[in-house]
Every structure is written in structure tokens, then in C-alpha cells.
Amino acid sequence: MSLAVSPAARAALADWLSSLKSLRGASPATIAAYQRDVVDYLSFMAEHQGGPQGIAALGEVGTSDMRAWMARERASGLGARSLARKLSAVKTFYRWLAEREGLEVTPVLSARAPKYQRSLPRPLPEDAARAMIGAVGSQDERAWVAARDAAVMTLLYGCGLRISEALSLTADDLPLGDTLRITGKGGKERIVPVIAPARTAVQAYLDILPHPMESGTPVFRAIRGGPLSARTVQKSMEQARMALGLPASATPHAMRHSFATHLLSAGGDLRAIQDLLGHASLSTTQVYTAVDTARLMEVYDAAHPRARAKS
Structure with missing residues (x-):
């Protein structure tokens, strides 16, 4: 100091x-x-x-x-x-x-913070999120590795987990039920629903995992059996996004953003989404309303007859 x-x-x-x-x-x-x-x-x-x-x-x-x-x-x-x-x-x-x-x-x-433009999350469109899961689940020749990557992506998108939260799951969290207790930032716990496709994807991976699954061991494993690193997941997504022609913003965290944005678009309650994401403040979750509005305006500008006439 x-x-x-x-x-x-x-x-x-x-x-x-x-x-x-x-x-x-x-x-x-x-x-x-x-x-x-x-x-x-x-x-x-x-x-x-x-x-x-x-x-x-x-x-x-x-x-x-x-x-x-x-x-x-x-x-x-x-x-x-x-x-x-x-x-x-x-x-x-x-x-x-x-x-x-x-x-x-x-x-x-009373000192006032400088104003700045808060950057908006950049979620993937729904079809791109599904394509990403399919791509990472087919690009490795080792079946268990491909199944592992697909399972991780499905948890990020299907449950809104942070990558660190998905990779922190252990054998003690298995078998996955209808809900999952997650310990997020600051040690804050939350309960998230686990959709059927996520349970299926994780089980498909576990069925062919070549490493033993014992109490306390991580669910997602590296090639030699150690804990899977976030960097490995990122590299898998980098390869997939290049194959799919997606932007560099298509990262593991973008799958979490996509989860929140697509829920909101489907009429999800903002408070419920806050709980699912584990945000301490509603203002953090409210940024997704701006994303939704921005996307709505893009659709409007592209499709409305008067908007097209102006351009």
C-alpha cells in the first residue's frame, strides 16, 4: 500500500x-x-x-x-x-x-459522477442462439467433447447462467432436476428453473463422459479430466461463430444476455428475470428493456412503409 x-x-x-x-x-x-x-x-x-x-x-x-x-x-x-x-x-x-x-x-x-453512454448487451437472435448450440455440439470429433460443449451452451442460454456458474457445477448437483441452486456473485444464492432440453443435453454428455463422476468433482471436464476452463469454452464459441458468420460479440456471456432478452420479448416479468439472473439491482436488469426497444426500432425502421420512404 x-x-x-x-x-x-x-x-x-x-x-x-x-x-x-x-x-x-x-x-x-x-x-x-x-x-x-x-x-x-x-x-x-x-x-x-x-x-x-x-x-x-x-x-x-x-x-x-x-x-x-x-x-x-x-x-x-x-x-x-x-x-x-x-x-x-x-x-x-x-x-x-x-x-x-x-x-x-x-x-x-454529493460529488457527481461523469455521464457516460452505458453500453447495451448484445444478445444473439433466437435462431443464432440455437445455431450456436448446434455448432459447438458438432465441431469436435470426440463425441463426449462435442456433447460437453453443447451442454454448457444449453445451460448458458436455457438457464441464464454465467459461464463461471455453469463450470462450478459439481457431481453433487446431479442429477439435474427441475430447479438448480446457483451461488452467484457475492455468494448470493438463487434458484433457477432447468428446462428439459438442458437436462437432456447434460445427461447426454454424462452418458459418454470417459472420466469418473464422484462427489465434489466438476461436472464439466477438460480432456485429461481436470476442471473445464472458461477459455476452452470461449475458444469453442470463437470457432463456431466464425463458421456461422456471427460477430465477435457472440461470446459465452452473450448467451446469458440472449436468455434475458428473449424472455423479456416473450412477455417475461422484469422482476422475475432479475431473480433468474441474480442481479442485486433491478436497474441492472432494466438494461434489457433498452435492448428490446432498440431492436423494435430496428424492425420498425426496416419494415414500416413511411420509414422506408424516408430512406
Whole structure:
């Protein structure tokens, strides 16, 4: 940790990160990102104020100090999205400090994040999602490998799983029933329905898997029997998308996006989709309404007589 950070601030930061891990179940990657962002901020404030800042000094940070920090970050080439993420980490730390130390932190919490254009998920059309499952399930000469890849794709698209969630399934989750208990980001558990084609695809793979399936072992296996890596799945999709002429956005995560978008298009309830995806906030799920609207406008522009006349 930077020497510009005072011992008191360093101890407070460590306690805060520990609380995030124990109380909120934050992942190691999230903890590391928060630590990096807040240390960068504390280091700037030490330089800006002429020395390491103790807890009391951190409570005296004003609006002009926050503006100076954000201006320095932008001048260093940090994008609006990344700065918004850093500011969110700093605010979360200050809220914790306010509760613990009784600091007045309004100037920090009132700092406004820069606006940025939030990128929309890029789902596959329904026929392309089905074609992807078929393609990955036929491109390897080893029948069990082809069946494995098809089973993984079917879980991503049919159940809306993250690739890490699919690959974390173990023999203890078998045989797949009508529902599956998934532990997602932050240790948050959710129950997802398992459609019949997903159960069938997984069972077809298990029926010809050449490696033993014992308690605690991963369901999806690499060639030599170890855990299947996400990179192997990505490479399989890369090969399939090139054969199908699909864009580079056709990734494993795009299958999860497709699951959500196609459910919404079919009249699915947004709250239910939020639960199925394991999103902590409804605002994260609401991005799919924008995807659906954008696609609707594309269809409108292509098909409506007046739209065609304008072009």
C-alpha cells in the first residue's frame, strides 16, 4: 500500500475491506478493485494536501478537493465509466467512515459522477442462439467433447447462467432436476428453473463422459479430466461463430444476455428475470428493456412503409 496513506487511514481501509468481504460477500476481485481505487484516491489527497491524511483530515475534504481529484483522473486519461466506478468506491468507503467515525462527508457523497453512454448487451437472435448450440455440439470429433460443449451452451442460454456458474457445477448437483441452486456473485444464492432440453443435453454428455463422476468433482471436464476452463469454452464459441458468420460479440456471456432478452420479448416479468439472473439491482436488469426497444426500432425502421420512404 502507498506510503502516502497514513497508518490510521490504512487501518480503516483494511477494516472496511474486511467488512465488505464478511458482511456483503464481496469477491476477491471486487475487494482488490476497491482497495486499488481508494488507495489511489488517498494517495492523491496526501499529495494535494501536502502529507498523509488521517481520519479527521479525510472528514474535512471539500467540494473543491473532490473536483481536483476528478480533474486529475480525467487528465491522466481515465475514462468516464472508470472514473464513475472509482468515485463509487470512494463514496462507499466514506459512508462506512461516516457511520464508524461520525464524520461529515456530504462534500464527498454529493460529488457527481461523469455521464457516460452505458453500453447495451448484445444478445444473439433466437435462431443464432440455437445455431450456436448446434455448432459447438458438432465441431469436435470426440463425441463426449462435442456433447460437453453443447451442454454448457444449453445451460448458458436455457438457464441464464454465467459461464463461471455453469463450470462450478459439481457431481453433487446431479442429477439435474427441475430447479438448480446457483451461488452467484457475492455468494448470493438463487434458484433457477432447468428446462428439459438442458437436462437432456447434460445427461447426454454424462452418458459418454470417459472420466469418473464422484462427489465434489466438476461436472464439466477438460480432456485429461481436470476442471473445464472458461477459455476452452470461449475458444469453442470463437470457432463456431466464425463458421456461422456471427460477430465477435457472440461470446459465452452473450448467451446469458440472449436468455434475458428473449424472455423479456416473450412477455417475461422484469422482476422475475432479475431473480433468474441474480442481479442485486433491478436497474441492472432494466438494461434489457433498452435492448428490446432498440431492436423494435430496428424492425420498425426496416419494415414500416413511411420509414422506408424516408430512406
